[in-house]
Amino acid sequence: MANIINPKNSVLKRGYHRMTLDFGNTYSNGSFHKGCDFTGNTSVDDGYDYVVAVADGIVTSCQNTIGGVVKDTGTAGMGNYVYIEHDNGYRSRYQHMKKGSVTVKKGDKVKAGQVIGYIGNTGNSTGRHLHFDISATGKVAGGTYIASQNRTYFDPKPYIKGTKTLSKNTATATVKKSVSEIAKDIINGVGEWKNCNGTARKTKLESMGYSYSEVQAEINKQLKTGLKYYPKYEGKSTQIDIVLKDIGVPTKYYGSWSKRKPIAKANGISTYVGTSKQNEKLVNLAKQGKLIRP
Numbered sequence: 113m114a115n116i117i118n119p120k121n122s123v124l125k126r127g128y129h130r131m132t133l134d135f136g137n138t139y140s141n142g143s144f145h146k147g148c149d150f151t152g153n154t155s156v157d158d159g160y161d162y163v164v165a166v167a168d169g170i171v172t173s174c175q176n177t178i179g180g181v182v183k184d185t186g187t188a189g190m191g192n193y194v195y196i197e198h199d200n201g202y203r204s205r206y207q208h209m210k211k212g213s214v215t216v217k218k219g220d221k222v223k224a225g226q227v228i229g230y231i232g233n234t235g236n237s238t239g240r241h242l243h244f245d246i247s248a249t250g251k252v253a254g255g256t257y258i259a260s261q262n263r264t265y266f267d268p269k270p271y272i273k274g275t276k277t278l279s280k281n282t283a284t285a286t287v288k289k290s291v292s293e294i295a296k297d298i299i300n301g302v303g304e305w306k307n308c309n310g311t312a313r314k315t316k317l318e319s320m321g322y323s324y325s326e327v328q329a330e331i332n333k334q335l336k337t338g339l340k341y342y343p344k345y346e347g348k349s350t351q352i353d354i355v356l357k358d359i360g361v362p363t364k365y366y367g368s369w370s371k372r373k374p375i376a377k378a379n380g381i382s383t384y385v386g387t388s389k390q391n392e393k394l395v396n397l398a399k400q401g402k403l404i405r406p
């Protein structure tokens with residue numbers, strides 16, 4: 113429990129940000145609270161506790177029809193809410209607002225300080241309050257990463273106090289790519305991922321905060337659901353092995369031309385001796401998702 117005094121970037125227009133639940137492992141059962149809960153002036157609704165956007169952004173989602181308390185951990189549990197996307201991949205959320213009070217709709221541009229709704233007690237709520245949180249996609253330094261959402265939540269207090277800002281010119285957080293985007297880059301051999309395989313790939317991914325097995329699983333998933341990629345065949349015999357490995361072909365079918373023979377045969381190359389042209393054909397079949405596995 114703590115009070116926030118003199119906020120620079122209010123989320124409650126009136127200026128009172130009395131915090132009833134802090135960011136972090138602060139629920140009574142110790143589970144993770146992704147933001148801060150604030151009440152307005154008092155627990156009594158006297159008609160002045162408007163909710164305002166913490167920074168400029170675009171509304172990406174909202175709900176305005178929840179009438180009261182709903183014991184639900186999904187969308188209804190958020191009560192009446194607004195999501196705002198800001199620069200640099202940040203997102204802020206405002207939940208449990210009063211039914212019918214939300215003044216914005218999806219796609220609206222909002223300015224810092226603009227009224228977006230009114231404090232309430234809707235959704236999974238035990239009293240009149242605003243749940244406010246700030247997050248960004250991927251794993252980002254300085255926050256708490258929630259793997260199931262591939263999203264990092266930040267303590268919102270410094271943003272409200274003005275010691276950290278969401279504005280484009282001063283934000284310092286580096287927003288990391290999603291697992292799906294990284295997998296695609298690896299498959300395409302984009303930039304630093306060019307010829308980055310095996311242990312080198314594992315080391316690099318882990319140094320960037322990704323799980324190697326998670327990324328590999330995503331690579332395999334993307335490859336199996338339609339091979340869009342793989343850079344132009346470069347005539348390297350290792351390339352065909354990378355492709356075969358990445359699409360989950362058993363190890364006994366790659367590593368040397370003689371091991372690849374059954375897979376070549378299954379794909380109509382009966383005279384396979386591992387020439388560049390033959391390998392290119394296999395790579396191209398894999399790219400189109402047409403490679404037959406023996």
Ligand SMILES: [Zn+2]
Pocket residue numbers: 133145147148149242243244
């Ligand atoms: Zn909350």
